Amino acid sequence: MNASYVITVNSTVDLPKAWLKEREVPVVPLHYTIDGKTYPDGEGLSSKEFFDLLREGKQAVTSQVNSEDAKEVLEPLLKEGKDILHLAFSSGLSGTCQSMMLAASELREAYPERKIQVIDTLCACMGEGLLLYYALQKQEEGKTLEEVAEWITENRLHICHNVAVDDLHHLQRGGRISKTAAVIGTMVQIKPIIHVDEEGCLKVVGKERGRKKALNRIAQKAIEQTEGGWTNEMVMITHGDCLEDAEYVGRLMEEALHPEEILIHNIGTVIGSHTGPGVVAVFTVGNKR
Secondary structure (H helix, E strand, O other): OOOOEEEEEEHHHOOOHHHHHHOOOOEEOOEEEEOOEEEEOOOOOOHHHHHHHHHOOOOEEEEOOOHHHHHHHHHHHHHOOOEEEEEEOOOOOOOHHHHHHHHHHHHHHHOOOOOEEEEEOOOOOHHHHHHHHHHHHHHHOOOOHHHHHHHHHHHHHHEEEEEEOOOHHHHHHOOOOOHHHHHHHHHOOEEEEEEEOOOOOEEEEEEEEOHHHHHHHHHHHHHHHOOOOOOOOEEEEEEOOOHHHHHHHHHHHHHHHOOOEEEEEEOOHHHHHHHOOOOEEEEEEOOOO
16 A cells, blocks of 8 residues: 555545544544534434434534644644545535635645645545545555546546435425425425536436335436446445335345445435435446436
8 A cells, every 4th residue: 555645535425434444544524413412423423313303303404624623634644744635525515625625725834745635526425435435446556646636536427326315305404495395295205316416516316206216216327327338346325224225225236236345334414414314325436427
């Protein structure tokens, strides 16, 4: 491994803590507030506790990273003599990327001998996680910071996000759909299909009537996007406290793509604040989003 630089991420990668710890990936967390208390992303409440509060009608509010938070995580790495390549949460969804870039600019002045590069991944959740997975592979192969950064920039829009949302009211509160559409859609069991577009923003791209059809649709879309020779040794799937549904999508991906590994993990508290319980998302490498 090229140990002269460290790859860092935001907590919105939504990967298991043990997975990140094993690979020594430092994390700069966003925060969420629920029931009057504020916690770092992924801390404070278990996934089940968090989603149960949402089911009870509690609302969660999220806050982006600020530059001081970022420097608190990054500066010790620079003091150790490491360079930093940071993969930032999509600028289309948060001001976090801008804060990371501001922190990097200030740290470059304090540590002119060190390299600090921040890349806007234009990805969210395990889309960021999948990009990290491949970036770590490139680092393991001995690629330089600049080479890995170039690969990420060239390939980030090949990270496909396909998402089935179960609760329309969380999308409505986030301004994605109207209140009327949320009420009517809930009555007739409409399940929106969303993705992250090429600007790194969430976009509703379809709808299905009924849960099973929605799950089938996101798997089908992910499979279609791999046509043309795109191989997926790793498929990542996240869920909002609905493991059986995530495993169902996993079986569909296994049958079609035969990946070496399928990583299934609960969605983080920050992203989950906006998607609500019952969300299932599958992340693959494909031709285009």
